[in-house]
Structures are given as C-alpha cells and as structure tokens.
Amino acid sequence: MDACFTAFDKDCDGYLNLSEFECICRALFRNDRGRVYSLSDEQVKDVFEIFDLDKDGKISRDEFTFCWNNWIKTIVRPVSAFLIIDVQNDFISGSLSISQCTAQQNGADVVEPINRLLDTVNFDAIFYSLDWHPSDHVSFIDNLPYRKVHPSSPVCAEEAQTYDTVTFDGPHLMNQRLWPRHCVQESWGAELHKDLKVVEGAVKVYKGTNPEVDSYSVFWDNKKLTQTTLNAQLNAKGATDIYVCGLAYDICVGATAVDGLSIGYRTILIDDCCRGVDLNDIERTKKTMISNHGVIVNSDEVKAMVEGRDRRPELGYKLALELRKKLESEGRGANDSSISSHIALTEEEVAA
Numbered sequence: 442m443d444a445c446f447t448a449f450d451k452d453c454d455g456y457l458n459l460s461e462f463e464c465i466c467r468a469l470f471r472n473d474r475g476r477v478y479s480l481s482d483e484q485v486k487d488v489f490e491i492f493d494l495d496k497d498g499k500i501s502r503d504e505f506t507f508c509w510n511n512w513i514k515t516i517v518r519p520v521s522a523f524l525i526i527d528v529q530n531d532f533i534s535g536s537l538s539i540s541q542c543t544a545q546q547n548g549a550d551v552v553e554p555i556n557r558l559l560d561t562v563n564f565d566a567i568f569y570s571l572d573w574h575p576s577d578h579v580s581f582i583d584n585l586p587y588r589k590v591h592p593s594s595p596v597c598a599e600e601a602q603t604y605d606t607v608t609f610d611g612p613h614l615m616n617q618r619l620w621p622r623h624c625v626q627e628s629w630g631a632e633l634h635k636d637l638k639v640v641e642g643a644v645k646v647y648k649g650t651n652p653e654v655d656s657y658s659v660f661w662d663n664k665k666l667t668q669t670t671l672n673a674q675l676n677a678k679g680a681t682d683i684y685v686c687g688l689a690y691d692i693c694v695g696a697t698a699v700d701g702l703s704i705g706y707r708t709i710l711i712d713d714c715c716r717g718v719d720l721n722d723i724e725r726t727k728k729t730m731i732s733n734h735g736v737i738v739n740s741d742e743v744k745a746m747v748e749g750r751d752r753r754p755e756l757g758y759k760l761a762l763e764l765r766k767k768l769e770s771e772g773r774g775a776n777d778s779s780i781s782s783h784i785a786l787t788e789e790e791v792a793a
C-alpha cells in the first residue's frame with residue numbers, strides 16, 4: 442500500500458491530489474486485455490471527495506489507508522457470489538413455461554451457459570433459488586375465488602384472466618399478478634431442470650412460501666414483510682459482488698438484482714444466462730440496472746471479473762457511494778478524530 446501511495450504521489454508532497462488520484466483510477470479500472478475503462482471526471486471527483494475524509498482537498502496517507510482497505514482491495518479482490526434464479530421445470534416446459542409468454546423465449550437456453558460458468562469460474566459462494574409455493578398460494582389464478590378482490594381492482598374477479606393484475610382486499614391492499622398454478626412445493630414443476638448442475642456446497646434458497654404474499658426477489662417478498670436467508674448468508678461469506686441470472690429476466694431475476702443493488706451489493710446481471718417474459722420489461726430491467734450502477738455482461742466476461750483481472754468502473758463507483766452512505770450514517774465528517782481509530786480497526790481486521 443505504501444509503495445502504491447508513493448508511486449502515485451508524483452509531486453512527492455505526501456498527499457494525493459485529484460489528478461494523482463485520477464491516475465490510480467486509470468490503473469484500477471481496466472481489463473486483462475489492456476483496455477482502460479474511464480470514470481467520468483465528475484465520478485472521479487465524487488470518489489476523491491469520499492476518500493478525502495477531512496475535506497482538505499487532498500488525500501493523506503491515513504485517508505489512503507482507508508481507501509485501500511475499503512475500496513481498492515474489493516475492486517482488486519472481490520468476493521463473488523453466483524445466484525442462479527428459479528431454473529425450474531414449470532418455467533421451462535411446465536405450467537408457466539415462459540415460451541408461452543410474449544417474448545417467446547426458451548428457458549432451457551440458460552442451462553448450458555450457467556453450467557459452463559459453474560465448471561470454469563471459481564465463485565466464492567453459489568446459490569440456487571426456488572420458487573416454492575404452497576397449494577393455496579395467492580398468485581395462482583385458480584385460487585382467486587378464495588380471496589376478496591377490492592372494488593378498486595383494475596380487473597374484477599369475474600373477468601380476471603391469467604397474467605392480469607388484481608387488487609386484493611385486506612388490511613393493506615395488495616396488487617397481484619395472476620399466474621397459472623406453478624412451482625408447487627415438492628412437485629415435478631418445482632424441481633430444478635434436470636440438466637442444471639447442482640454443485641456441492643451450494644445453498645438453496647426457497648421463496649414464495651407464504652400463501653398470502655408473492656415473492657419475485659430472492660431477498661424479500663413483494664411486500665417486504667419477510668426476508669429470506671439470502672442476505673445473511675451472503676454476509677456470512679463476506680460477499681461483495683453478486684452475479685445474477687436465471688428465470689425470468691424481467692420478473693424474479695430483475696427484482697433480485699435491483700434488491701441486491703439497493704442493499705448495497707456490487708451487482709452484475711449475466712445477460713445470456715437469463716430468459717424472460719416480455720421484451721419491453723426486459724429492456725426496462727436493463728435500464729434500471731444501469732441507472733443504479735449495476736453492470737450487464739455476457740457469461741464469457743465473468744471469469745476475468747471474478748478473478749479481479751477485469752475491473753469495472755461502475756462497480757467501483759457503486760462501492761464508493763456505499764462507503765459514503767456508511768460514513769455519513771456513522772456521522773464521520775470533517776476533522777473527525779474517529780477516522781484514525783477506524784483505520785486502525787480495519788488494519789487489525791486485515792491482519793486477522
């Protein structure tokens with residue numbers, strides 16, 4: 442770290458100024474084929490200001506220690522989790538086969554590229570999610586007669602068709618899209634596709650188990666009432682980056698990726714390992730990802746990213762923003778003496 446600081450402190454004044462910091466960013470954000478990715482001037486300035494903890498317009502050696510431990514280390518050596526979402530029979534060839542939906546995509550197409558990633562990339566953790574509904578689940582159209590639809594519903598119970606959205610009555614009104622019965626617990630339709638590799642040590646996460654609320658995201662149910670175990674398990678593994686793929690692109694994959702970003706993970710969507718329901722919704726999902734500092738890649742780009750050889754500026758910027766949030770919530774600002782104790786702590790952690 443000291444050598445790095447000294448190397449980039451071109452004018453040898455014991456501090457990094459903005460242009461010296463920009464050189465660090467140029468060295469950091471590049472791929473293994475020598476392509477340099479650029480952060481915008483504004484983004485470089487944002488990041489510089491985040492690590493200029495005492496706001497004196499320059500980064501001291503102490504401040505650089507904080508930057509090194511909390512930012513550069515993650516960029517160079519990310520801890521990567523692979524999330525394979527709902528690659529289940531019902532979504533591929535069963536009752537809710539996405540091939541019947543408007544985008545007319547084939548869910549089975551994701552199996553081969555996902556298997557290839559499992560074979561070739563050394564992820565730090567692997568998760569498979571399963572849509573896992575009880576028989577009386579709120580999302581099944583054939584269960585519609587068993588619940589009360591609110592008068593404000595865009596479609597009334599008598600006229601509702603599959604894929605329509607209705608508003609259910611209750612203490613809190615709830616919009617719910619109606620699907621054919623699918624992924625019923627312990628049924629064939631809920632099983633993972635037979636050709637999908639299930640690696641040893643991987644974790645299965647079950648969602649949609651509450652009959653009264655649907656769950657698109659693997660983190661939360663749609664009403665954010667209950668969390669799955671995913672976030673705790675990612676935390677336990679020290680995951681910094683999550684690679685998201687599977688079915689369906691614009692529903693569960695998209696919801697999971699967006700939640701991943703909002704929780705604070707550097708989130709990467711693997712485009713060719715996803716298939717979806719509706720082309721417009723897929724485009725909307727991609728736009729939301731990008732505007733929230735997520736990254737969309739093809740599966741052949743993943744290995745170099747996981748190994749820290751291909752380092753994306755969007756993810757670096759995202760991490761810096763998360764650190765800023767953390768610093769602000771801890772009340773760290775100008776001339777805060779707790780900064781140095783914080784640095785000491787992280788150094789101890791690193792040594793441990």
Ligand SMILES: [Zn+2]
Pocket residue numbers: 572574580623624649
């Ligand atoms: Zn479902």
